[in-house]
Every structure is written in structure tokens, then in C-alpha cells.
Amino acid sequence: MSLESMIIKKYFNKNNQTPFKVIFKDGKVVDIGNGNPKFVIKVNDNIDKKLLLTSTSLALGEAYMDKKLDMESGDLYDVLDIVLGKLDTFDVNESALSKLIFTSTSKKNQKKEVTSHYDIGNNFYSLWLDETMSYSCAYFKNEDDTLYEAQINKIDHILKKLQLKEGMSLLDIGCGWGYLLIEAAKKYKVNGVGITLSEQQYLKFKERIKEENLEKYLTAELMDYRDLEKSKLKFDRVVSVGMLEHVGRDNYDLFFKNVDTVLKEQGLFLLHFISGRKENSGDPWIKKYIFPGGVIPSLREIISLGSEMNYYTLDVESLRRHYHKTLLCWYDNYKKNIDKISNMFDERFVRMWELYLSSCAASFNNGMIDLHQIVFSKGNNNTLEITRQHLYK
Structure with missing residues (x-):
């Protein structure tokens, strides 16, 4: 199982979730929730695994910016309205990101x-x-x-x-x-x-x-x-x-x-x-x-x-x-x-x-x-x- 698949399973409950679909670059499809998918996410390339474990939001954000993640159908807001409901559970290693998070207040x-x-x-x-x-x-x-x-x-x-x-x-x-x-x-x-x-x-x-x-x-x-x-x-x-x-x-x-x-x-x-x-x-x-x-x-x-x-x-x-x-x-x-x-x-x-x-x-x-x-x-x-x-x- 890929790290991307593990993250999806970690954050989203298949039975109590707005339905959506994820299509991976190898053609594998993961359906989340029950019913017709509200949107479809495409994973076009591997996401930096180390960064995913250091900062989930930074890894996913950069993946979208670089088109490693994209929308096949639906609106980006609808995706984020679900994903950011899990923000409190995202991984953040503040020690590894200290230079980014704690900048000078001069x-x-x-x-x-x-x-x-x-x-x-x-x-x-x-x-x-x-x-x-x-x-x-x-x-x-x-x-x-x-x-x-x-x-x-x-x-x-x-x-x-x-x-x-x-x-x-x-x-x-x-x-x-x-x-x-x-x-x-x-x-x-x-x-x-x-x-x-x-x-x-x-x-x-x-x-x-x-x-x-x-x-x-x-x-x-x-x-x-x-x-x-x-x-x-x-x-x-x-x-x-x-x-x-x-x-x-x-x-x-x-x-x-x-x-x-x-x-x-x-x-x-x-x-x-x-x-x-x-x-x-x-x-x-x-x-x-x-x-x-x-x-x-x-x-x-x-x-x-x-x-x-x-x-x-x-x-x-x-x-x-x-x-x-x-x-x-x-x-x-x-x-x-x-x-x-x-x-x-x-x-x-x-x-x-x-x-x-x-x-x-x-x-x-x-x-x-x-x-x-x-x-x-x-x-x-x-x-x-x-x-x-x-x-x-």
C-alpha cells in the first residue's frame, strides 16, 4: 500500500464521509464514502514521503502547486472543505520546520x-x-x-x-x-x-x-x-x-x-x-x-x-x-x-x-x-x- 493510500485511510472514514474518488497514477481507484462522488482527485506523481510525515499540509500544498495532485472533476473548495476538517490531526514536526515556523520578529x-x-x-x-x-x-x-x-x-x-x-x-x-x-x-x-x-x-x-x-x-x-x-x-x-x-x-x-x-x-x-x-x-x-x-x-x-x-x-x-x-x-x-x-x-x-x-x-x-x-x-x-x-x- 502506498503512503498516499495510507494517509487517505488514516484521515477519512469510508462509512461516514462525503463521497469522493481518488485515482492514483498506476490506475488504482479508491472510493471514499457511499454514493456518487462529489469530486474526483487525481494523484499524478509520487508525493514527497518525508515531507508528508514532516508536514502534511506543506506536502499536499506543494503537490497541488506542482500538479502532482489535481482535480479531475469538482471544485477545489469542496475538497478542502472536507480535508481541512481534519487539520487538527495533520502531522507537523515543528522541530524539523523551526526555521520556517519561527522566523525573526525584527x-x-x-x-x-x-x-x-x-x-x-x-x-x-x-x-x-x-x-x-x-x-x-x-x-x-x-x-x-x-x-x-x-x-x-x-x-x-x-x-x-x-x-x-x-x-x-x-x-x-x-x-x-x-x-x-x-x-x-x-x-x-x-x-x-x-x-x-x-x-x-x-x-x-x-x-x-x-x-x-x-x-x-x-x-x-x-x-x-x-x-x-x-x-x-x-x-x-x-x-x-x-x-x-x-x-x-x-x-x-x-x-x-x-x-x-x-x-x-x-x-x-x-x-x-x-x-x-x-x-x-x-x-x-x-x-x-x-x-x-x-x-x-x-x-x-x-x-x-x-x-x-x-x-x-x-x-x-x-x-x-x-x-x-x-x-x-x-x-x-x-x-x-x-x-x-x-x-x-x-x-x-x-x-x-x-x-x-x-x-x-x-x-x-x-x-x-x-x-x-x-x-x-x-x-x-x-x-x-x-x-x-x-x-x-
Whole structure:
């Protein structure tokens, strides 16, 4: 019996399983589950046996990228929705992969890691993101919301949670292409600063500020969060959307310390981040190919850290199912534009990002990962809204 066959038998119960079929390169067929197969997987070549035992996800991910594994019928998402339900049982030898999993959290290295992802090219991201260029979980208030409408909903939801008033100051840490601050300036006339490590995001945000005639209200900065402490800046509100995942567990204290330095007393801090059920070092395939150095915090460690900093936890909301739907929209947009993307990158890259978007959607659907928004206040604040009604007006 081949190692690939042994792995299939190890992870999948033939009698209690969505039916699918695996065809091996020697013509052998393995049927899983009962009934008509929902999809058919082809094993075109041997998968690195040593790597399979070192990291199941890395071995299978690279096999798909190299077309050693492929789909004969069905959709990649459907496969991953089943496979990633077994992720907790996958083999991971962290000692053998220590250089990959535990990378430096220095300023220089983290800038390199972050820009390797976000500076791929604005033209690439514009093909499958919505018009706002929002690269984070959307908020689907209605079943038939478009991705654009859901991203506008998300920004509006966040701004309401921050309880903004005209003339307030707002810092966005990891501001991306800047749409959240643009909306904040338009709706609330706040003075905003957005910081990012991505040069392409920075340049696009500056361009948008000028296009919207918001130079009076907004500023874009190429800045590391570690430089906030010495910036002498002060803000009524701080928001960070989808950036904490790049900080690294060793630097959470440092991150909060820098936020605390610039946030005024009784100010609000909204933190939006992908979360894990418990502390984890991260998936080897994701860390090698998509988010080098990326770490997903657990909800409990972030709330605990806020409490240690004398921050009050005012609101916690899970948006896991919203991110599942967001990722399916991105995945669909990606597939619709795959010919254009194939003209920009080689086949291995195209398959890698297809795998990334579909696997993340499946991970959220399975509850392997979550998405949380936490609203903290710096110290006690009795002047805020006493209910959540303001969020739904």
C-alpha cells in the first residue's frame, strides 16, 4: 500500500464521509464514502514521503502547486472543505520546520515578510477584490449583499463601534489602501492617519486622498507600528484591521505598548483579527508561501493582554461566517479572472493563490479559525453608548 493510500485511510472514514474518488497514477481507484462522488482527485506523481510525515499540509500544498495532485472533476473548495476538517490531526514536526515556523520578529525581517505579500501588485489585487480594495472580512447584513456592499457595511460597522464625533483623531494601523479612513473623514469629519509597511498601498492611499480632496483630513505614512512610541502623536481612537496577524506572538506586548502610547485616556481601540481557538504556531504551507512569519492569535490571549494593560473589553464579536462568505467571493472573482492572472504570473503561483483562497474559505467554514472584533477602552469610560443600538440604526 502506498503512503498516499495510507494517509487517505488514516484521515477519512469510508462509512461516514462525503463521497469522493481518488485515482492514483498506476490506475488504482479508491472510493471514499457511499454514493456518487462529489469530486474526483487525481494523484499524478509520487508525493514527497518525508515531507508528508514532516508536514502534511506543506506536502499536499506543494503537490497541488506542482500538479502532482489535481482535480479531475469538482471544485477545489469542496475538497478542502472536507480535508481541512481534519487539520487538527495533520502531522507537523515543528522541530524539523523551526526555521520556517519561527522566523525573526525584527523590524527589518517583518517588513520584508509583509511586503512580500502586499506588494505583489495593486493590479493583481484589483482583479479579485471589490472597488474599495478592502482586503479583510466583509460584513453581510443581507443575504443578497454584493461584496462591495458588504465591505461598505463592514467599514460602517467598525466606524459605529468607534463612536466617532466630528473633530476626533483616528489612527489606522495597517491601513491597507485606505478606504476605512476615507469613509471616516467623509462621514464624521475626523482627522486620520494611516500607517502601512506596503509601499504600493501607501502610494495608492495617497492618490486616493488627493482624488477625494481629503488632504485637510487624512495623512498616509510608511511607518512601522514600533515607531508610534516615539512619534509624539495622540489619537482619540485607534483601529487595526487584519494587521495583528503579522505582529508575532513575541511582540504582542510591544504592539499594545505602542498603541497605548498614542491613544488618549478613555480612548477606544478596535482590533479586528483572525483568531484561533487556542494558541498555535501556524500552518507551515501558509507560512512558507502566503504569509511568512504570520501567526494567528487566540481570542483569550488578546483579551488577557488588554486587561493587563488596564484596557476594558467593551465588545467582542465573531464574524467567522462573514469571512467564509467574503473568501468565497474572492475565490469566485479569482477564478473569473484566472486568464488575466495567468498572463501576470506563472502556473505555480496561480495554483498557489487558488489554493490559498479556497483553503482559507474552507478553514473558516470548518471553524478551524475565526475572525473577531474587540473594542477596548483605555481605562474606564462612562460616557459611551450604554447599549449596542447605535450599531444598527
